[in-house]
Amino acid sequence: MPSFSNITNSIHYWFNQTFNPTWALIFEMVIAGIAVISLFAILGLILVLMERKVSAWMQIRLGPNRVGPKGLLQSFADTLKLLVKEGLTPGGADKFLFNLAPIIAMVVAMLLMAPIAFAKDFQLWNLNIGVLYVTAVSSIMVISILMAGWASNNKYSLMGAMRSGAQIVSYELSAGLSILVIVVLTGSLNISDIIYSQADGWWIFKGHIPVVIAFIIFIIAVTAETNRAPFDLAEAESELTAGFHTEYSGMKFALFFLAEYVNVFIVCAIGATIFLGGWMPLHIGNWEGFNHAMDYIPSSIWFFGKTFFLIFVIMWFRWTFPRLRIDQLLNLEWKYLLPISMFNLLLVTAIAILKWHF
Amino acid sequence: MYTNTNIISEYSQGPSFGGVGEADGDLVINVGPQHPATHGVLHLVITLNGETIKKVEPHLGYIHRSIEKMCESLTYRQFIYVTSRMDYLSSHINNQACALVVEKGMQIEVPERAQVIRVIMAELTRIASHELWWGAMAMDIGAFTPFFHAFRERETINDIMEKTCGARLTMNYMVPGGVMQELHPDFQKDVKAFIQLFKSKVHEYDEMVTGNIIFQNRMKGVGFLSKEEAISFGCTGPTARGSGVSCDIRKLYPYDVYSKVQFDEVIETAGDSLARYMVRIKELHQSIRIIEQLIDNIPEGDFQAKTKAVLKLPKGEFYTRVETARGEFGVYIVSEGGTTPYRIKFRSPGFSNLSALDTMARGEKLGDLVAMMGTLDLVIPDIDR
Numbered sequence: 001m002p003s004f005s006n007i008t009n010s011i012h013y014w015f016n017q018t019f020n021p022t023w024a025l026i027f028e029m030v031i032a033g034i035a036v037i038s039l040f041a042i043l044g045l046i047l048v049l050m051e052r053k054v055s056a057w058m059q060i061r062l063g064p065n066r067v068g069p070k071g072l073l074q075s076f077a078d079t080l081k082l083l084v085k086e087g088l089t090p091g092g093a094d095k096f097l098f099n100l101a102p103i104i105a106m107v108v109a110m111l112l113m114a115p116i117a118f119a120k121d122f123q124l125w126n127l128n129i130g131v132l133y134v135t136a137v138s139s140i141m142v143i144s145i146l147m148a149g150w151a152s153n154n155k156y157s158l159m160g161a162m163r164s165g166a167q168i169v170s171y172e173l174s175a176g177l178s179i180l181v182i183v184v185l186t187g188s189l190n191i192s193d194i195i196y197s198q199a200d201g202w203w204i205f206k207g208h209i210p211v212v213i214a215f216i217i218f219i220i221a222v223t224a225e226t227n228r229a230p231f232d233l234a235e236a237e238s239e240l241t242a243g244f245h246t247e248y249s250g251m252k253f254a255l256f257f258l259a260e261y262v263n264v265f266i267v268c269a270i271g272a273t274i275f276l277g278g279w280m281p282l283h284i285g286n287w288e289g290f291n292h293a294m295d296y297i298p299s300s301i302w303f304f305g306k307t308f309f310l311i312f313v314i315m316w317f318r319w320t321f322p323r324l325r326i327d328q329l330l331n332l333e334w335k336y337l338l339p340i341s342m343f344n345l346l347l348v349t350a351i352a353i354l355k356w357h358f
Numbered sequence: 359m360y361t362n363t364n365i366i367s368e369y370s371q372g373p374s375f376g377g378v379g380e381a382d383g384d385l386v387i388n389v390g391p392q393h394p395a396t397h398g399v400l401h402l403v404i405t406l407n408g409e410t411i412k413k414v415e416p417h418l419g420y421i422h423r424s425i426e427k428m429c430e431s432l433t434y435r436q437f438i439y440v441t442s443r444m445d446y447l448s449s450h451i452n453n454q455a456c457a458l459v460v461e462k463g464m465q466i467e468v469p470e471r472a473q474v475i476r477v478i479m480a481e482l483t484r485i486a487s488h489e490l491w492w493g494a495m496a497m498d499i500g501a502f503t504p505f506f507h508a509f510r511e512r513e514t515i516n517d518i519m520e521k522t523c524g525a526r527l528t529m530n531y532m533v534p535g536g537v538m539q540e541l542h543p544d545f546q547k548d549v550k551a552f553i554q555l556f557k558s559k560v561h562e563y564d565e566m567v568t569g570n571i572i573f574q575n576r577m578k579g580v581g582f583l584s585k586e587e588a589i590s591f592g593c594t595g596p597t598a599r600g601s602g603v604s605c606d607i608r609k610l611y612p613y614d615v616y617s618k619v620q621f622d623e624v625i626e627t628a629g630d631s632l633a634r635y636m637v638r639i640k641e642l643h644q645s646i647r648i649i650e651q652l653i654d655n656i657p658e659g660d661f662q663a664k665t666k667a668v669l670k671l672p673k674g675e676f677y678t679r680v681e682t683a684r685g686e687f688g689v690y691i692v693s694e695g696g697t698t699p700y701r702i703k704f705r706s707p708g709f710s711n712l713s714a715l716d717t718m719a720r721g722e723k724l725g726d727l728v729a730m731m732g733t734l735d736l737v738i739p740d741i742d743r
Binding site (some may be wrong): 055058059060063096118141153156229230233318319322323324325326327328 | 385387409427474496498500501502503505506509566567570572573575576725726
């Protein structure tokens with residue numbers, strides 16, 4: 001199949017032929033922006049339906065099965081419902097912040113799509129400090145949650161937002177340290193470099209013990225960062241009635257909702273890129289025939305397959321485990337995950353220097 | 359329009375009960391009456407200092423239907439069925455209590471077959487109630503899946519009830535003198551199939567919830583109720599047995615055929631939420647044991663004693679108590695000799711169990727409140743009557 005670089009190169013060439021360079025650049029940016037927004041919307045639709053179906057099958061029931069064949073058009077019905085709902089702003093709410101919070105959440109999610117490589121040569125922005133960019137921009141999410149909780153003028157929302165803020169800020173440390181493990185092994189913050197360094201095997205296989213530990217800590221930390229169960233105190237329905245987004249309805253709630261699911265996709269994409277090889281196919285040692293067969297599967301299928309597998313694991317967590325209390329959650333991070341991550345970092349530095357990895 | 363500070367200062371100026379004043383910086387929040395975790399319309403006014411609970415005040419009465427007053431105009435055959443609506447998860451057992459008190463008053467001898475059927479129905483109801491409690495409690499703690507597993511078994515019990523009694527929740531089956539109608543021909547086969555199903559699935563409960571470390575961390579050491587406090591509040595049932603109080607009515611004051619079956623009274627001494635949880639899980643096993651002993655040996659005979667059409671209790675006072683899934687349920691009738699009682703008082707187990715919530719909750723975190731309320735197994739219509 002034609003590689004993506006052919007398509008992008010031909011588009012780039014055509015634009016530069018037809019318009020002057022500045023206009024060409026602007027048009028390309030517009031196309032990229034539209035692509036990101038539509039991916040955001042499509043992913044939102046797919047993930048919402050996936051969550052409902054996966055949860056249903058784990059709970060011995062069927063899930064949505066009326067709208068469309070096997071319920072596949074359920075997301076459209078949900079979107080339509082949220083669009084036509086009355087968007088109520090509570091009296092006494094800080095109007096500017098109340099309206100700004102979901103927009104920030106959405107913008108952060110979209111910004112994070114930039115450095116992700118969806119397939120071979122298909123990356124919006126191959127910046128040199130891709131990993132640093134991802135960790136930094138995902139921290140902005142906290143601001144939107146705190147804004148939402150404060151501006152709602154509601155005790156429950158405020159409590160939920162405070163809890164959520166503390167949780168996200170704590171778990172960013174462990175997530176960052178886990179990513180650092182791979183950066184130490186690769187020697188570069190560039191996402192493309194990290195993927196290419198996995199051409200002879202994914203890091204989770206090459207880097208044995210420290211990378212497996214880092215992967216497990218990463219999965220736990222990103223579950224906490226995206227406010228998913230078992231760390232979903234901020235939106236626990238049976239405790240604080242939806243926490244920081246209690247007062248949101250209609251389109252603004254839809255934006256928060258979508259931003260949460262797209263965040264899950266993005267952190268799984270980062271995890272798949274860094275630990276599982278991104279779009280690199282699975283190669284096993286010297287099995288030439290097997291490796292050749294794996295190469296035939298397009299790289300985008302590899303990437304999305306790995307990402308959706310991680311998304312499935314995160315959804316699996318939600319419907320299996322009970323919720324942790326806020327102090328147990330913070331205990332887990334500061335007393336267990338952080339020391340283990342720091343020790344792991346030392347371990348992997350020693351292993352990288354002594355070249356004890358594959 | 360109010361700002362945050364105005365709302366807080368308004369609440370702080372209200373009266374304070376229980377000797378706990380409201381210091382500056384205390385937040386007073388309302389949990390309920392409409393709340394996903396309170397299992398009914400329960401209004402709790404909680405005084406918080408940060409995340410720590412300082413005082414819990416339950417406000418009751420949102421579902422008070424003056425059942426006791428209503429019963430004064432119902433005959434002794436009619437009033438039994440209102441009690442199904444009180445603790446609707448133990449409806450058979452409530453009905454059994456009312457039938458027992460009328461039989462005691464009129465000296466009616468219940469045939470053995472009817473007694474055995476009553477006990478089997480009561481134990482099935484106890485299992486169904488504990489299943490629902492388990493599923494709802496896991497859901498409150500945050501694990502949504504066990505709810506569906508619990509209902510899978512509960513649906514089987516509901517189907518058995520529907521075939522024999524005609525209804526799934528408020529089964530009006532007990533009458534003074536026995537039971538209302540003959541068992542369905544499939545009853546024995548269905549109950550045996552249920553026992554097999556239950557035994558094959560009950561290990562899932564331990565794997566999914568009881569053995570889960572997150573769950574244990576949320577329940578261990580949370581909501582301690584000492585033995586003296588449990589007795590002084592009048593707690594009964596698994597709430598008290600989790601604190602070491604021996605109070606199973608089926609053992610202490612046996613009724614129907616409970617004196618003839620072998621089962622253990624489950625007592626745990628830790629007094630925390632996990633102990634109360636384990637009491638109910640073990641009670642599930644004991645109930646299955648009772649049913650297994652009885653299902654093959656249902657004696658032949660009448661299912662109802664011959665009684666007059668219109669029942670009249672002699673002048674006097676009569677009291678009976680039974681062990682429902684929540685605790686001790688008592689029926690106290692004052693009769694003037696007519697066809698309707700002069701005064702009925704129902705001693706509800708939930709009312710006394712709820713009164714212990716304040717003591718248990720002081721000093722715990724808000725997130726633990728849900729775990730504690732879950733282990734008390736409150737059914738609000740039972741409390742409010």
